[in-house]
Amino acid sequence: MGRIIVGKASDISPGKMKKVTADGKEILVVNVDGIYCAIDDTCTHAGASLSEGTLDGSVLTCGWHGAKFDCKTGKLSSFPAKIKDLGLYKVVIESENIFLQV
């Protein structure tokens, strides 16, 4: 398991997202009202990049077919079909920098 720097915490303001590639994975770092979360960027339905979706509080809606995931848990919260939850990654803030544990 490694630790990868994502950038400055101030670069991702509340309600914003940033897609990063870490350890060969595409990961979406999200600021939910000052709490940083990191989840898989690839939708488990048909592979859309969730960075192109919309964020409302901690609920991220996929831009392709509307699956909703909770950014804090990675869990699917709404979709007609049963699809997998998203992978969740540990985020550490140190000296104003955001690190991912991958």
Ligand code: FES
């Ligand atoms: S690809 Fe995300 S809901 Fe279909």
